[in-house]
Amino acid sequence: MKSSITILATAASLVLLGGRAMAEEPPIDEAPEISIPGDSSTTGWYLRGDLGYAPWTGNETPDYRFDDGATHEFDSARFSKPVSGGAGIGYQFTDIWRADLTGDFFKSDFTGTANTNLPCAASAPAGTGCASGVRADLRAYGVMTNGYADLATVAGFTPYVGAGIGITNVRWGSVRSQPECVDGGSACSGVTFLPQDFNGKNNWRFTYALMAGLSYEITNNIKVDFGYRFSDIAGGSMFAGPSGTSGRDDGLTRHEIRIGLRMAGW
Numbered sequence: 001m002k003s004s005i006t007i008l009a010t011a012a013s014l015v016l017l018g019g020r021a022m023a024e025e026p027p028i029d030e031a032p033e034i035s036i037p038g039d040s041s042t043t044g045w046y047l048r049g050d051l052g053y054a055p056w057t058g059n060e061t062p063d064y065r066f067d068d069g070a071t072h073e074f075d076s077a078r079f080s081k082p083v084s085g086g087a088g089i090g091y092q093f094t095d096i097w098r099a100d101l102t103g104d105f106f107k108s109d110f111t112g113t114a115n116t117n118l119p120c121a122a123s124a125p126a127g128t129g130c131a132s133g134v135r136a137d138l139r140a141y142g143v144m145t146n147g148y149a150d151l152a153t154v155a156g157f158t159p160y161v162g163a164g165i166g167i168t169n170v171r172w173g174s175v176r177s178q179p180e181c182v183d184g185g186s187a188c189s190g191v192t193f194l195p196q197d198f199n200g201k202n203n204w205r206f207t208y209a210l211m212a213g214l215s216y217e218i219t220n221n222i223k224v225d226f227g228y229r230f231s232d233i234a235g236g237s238m239f240a241g242p243s244g245t246s247g248r249d250d251g252l253t254r255h256e257i258r259i260g261l262r263m264a265g266w
Helices: 002-024
Strands: 044-057 063-065 071-073 076-079 083-092 097-119 129-150 157-172 175-181 196-200 202-217 222-233 236-240 246-249 252-264
Touching: 044 097, 044 222, 083 252, 129 202, 157 222, 157 236, 196 236, 202 236
Parallel strands: none
Antiparallel strands: 044 083, 044 252, 063 071, 063 246, 076 097, 083 097, 097 129, 129 157, 129 175, 157 202, 175 196, 202 222, 222 252, 236 246
């Protein structure tokens, strides 16, 4: 009988000690929430706005046709790296797929130098040719249809990839041509090489874009986007002048870093 009492007392003590140890055990930190797309059916319209900066532009080679009848490429051509902006409306079809229609805008400045086959003035060294330094500005207004795939969400962060197609209206402003001898000290001869101003052209061009980035959910209805976009605008006319003088660009290639805000409202 005494042995049975001892066994029961020992078992009770172990139960009490075990319960106390479990009660005093510190709580385990919660793991980050992981959401696999397709688990829910979140759908609806959203508005978006974006700002971008293009630290890299493509190596476009515009050409210049002088009234000497020949077409010349600009020996040095540079487009400034402009800030861009955009806004649009979109629809979230599933947790994976969404699409939007956006309007985009950017402006840029162009500088370039084009050599010609015509000689400088008689006082210039033999064999020295003329060149035209050209300056211009452009504005671009685009409409794009974009589609995206949102990948798995971890702790509110969702990576995504996307692509878009659309059209862009490229508007070249006034183009200033300033001829000079390539030796830098002589004048170019002939009326052809007087300073000239040309009216810029504007035309609609096919455009495509590829995107990748990361969005973060601030609230259930607001997300901020951090992304990269590559866009390619087809080539077209820059300007046209008298006696067959004209210019054409080979297109505008842009690599942009963008930040945007998406707001789901209904």
